[in-house]
Amino acid sequence: MNPLPIRAFAPGRVNLIGEHTDYNGGVCLPFAIELGVIVTAEPSAGPGVDAPALRDDDPFLRGAVAELTAAGVELPGCSLGIVSDLPQGTGLASSAALCVSLVLALCAAAGTEPPPPVELARLCSRIENDYTGARTGLLDQLASLLGQEGQALRLDMRTLEAEPVQVELGGHMLAVLDSGAPRTLAASGYNERRAECRRAAELLGVESLSDAGDPSGLPAPLGRRMRHVLSENARVDAAVGALGARDWAALGKLLDASHASLRDDYEVSVPEVERAVAACHRAGALGARIMGGGFGGSVLALFPPEATPPEAAIGVRPGPGARVLC
Numbered sequence: 001m002n003p004l005p006i007r008a009f010a011p012g013r014v015n016l017i018g019e020h021t022d023y024n025g026g027v028c029l030p031f032a033i034e035l036g037v038i039v040t041a042e043p044s045a046g047p048g049v050d051a052p053a054l055r056d057d058d059p060f061l062r063g064a065v066a067e068l069t070a071a072g073v074e075l076p077g078c079s080l081g082i083v084s085d086l087p088q089g090t091g092l093a094s095s096a097a098l099c100v101s102l103v104l105a106l107c108a109a110a111g112t113e114p115p116p117p118v119e120l121a122r123l124c125s126r127i128e129n130d131y132t133g134a135r136t137g138l139l140d141q142l143a144s145l146l147g148q149e150g151q152a153l154r155l156d157m158r159t160l161e162a163e164p165v166q167v168e169l170g171g172h173m174l175a176v177l178d179s180g181a182p183r184t185l186a187a188s189g190y191n192e193r194r195a196e197c198r199r200a201a202e203l204l205g206v207e208s209l210s211d212a213g214d215p216s217g218l219p220a221p222l223g224r225r226m227r228h229v230l231s232e233n234a235r236v237d238a239a240v241g242a243l244g245a246r247d248w249a250a251l252g253k254l255l256d257a258s259h260a261s262l263r264d265d266y267e268v269s270v271p272e273v274e275r276a277v278a279a280c281h282r283a284g285a286l287g288a289r290i291m292g293g294g295f296g297g298s299v300l301a302l303f304p305p306e307a308t309p310p311e312a313a314i315g316v317r318p319g320p321g322a323r324v325l326c
């Protein structure tokens, strides 16, 4: 056991653009935000890991302990505390932030270097997939782990290469607005889209939809799903170009086009989300779109300096990634 109490921080994330591309071997453009989860670890007298803030059978805790034990980490007896300023269940990847901070705190408590970021992202994603039943890609975990102040990451999910992209908005503001939609359909809807994409890739004989060229031979709705994936991959690179050129109008249009594609081709929007997008536009947004897994959650919008975002919107900017604080 490391002698000191330990504090490990992991941020939530915003995905600027590139939605539902991570599990399709495509590209996305997330950044870590400044809000996140801190897990503290204090030595305890007895053996085992306890976390009074969580239930004993909490799947994140069980998963983290099981995965680290399987990786050969000898966990000391310790008591974990959790504090978070990241809103939960609003599509800002609070589950990934909890997993990453738990694992970092436990590794530090054991006096073990955590695995390298990609391996650690996979481990955390297994905790979510196998213990909580949420089938996520690697977008959230990689964004939380690799975040850097002032920069988004262009993640190529085929090679898992991360390329930093400067986010300097010239007085513009990115903000998230919670749609308030109940998340009842979120997990099943997300899993259904993943299954549709897997089926489409099988029909086309490709490993992932980003490798395929032409969606026209696919039956409905699989053709539409694939059209979204291909057009969204192209929008990610167009957004990197717009950021570099400081072309905010173009960036706003790309957010709108992403939203239209997620609503019409990928069919992951709901009325509450449409209302939140409309509220952002009324407040003067240059573009707004549904973000994350869909069927609720937050929308992301780009506001010019003269606009006043809706009152409930939270401004977001790229902050540093997950780390042990002391």
Ligand code: GLA
Pocket: 018, 019, 020, 021, 022, 023, 135, 136, 137, 138, 139, 140, 292, 293, 294
């Ligand atoms: C959720 C998942 C991510 C990703 C997005 C959609 O946030 O956790 O892996 O698939 O949805 O882009």
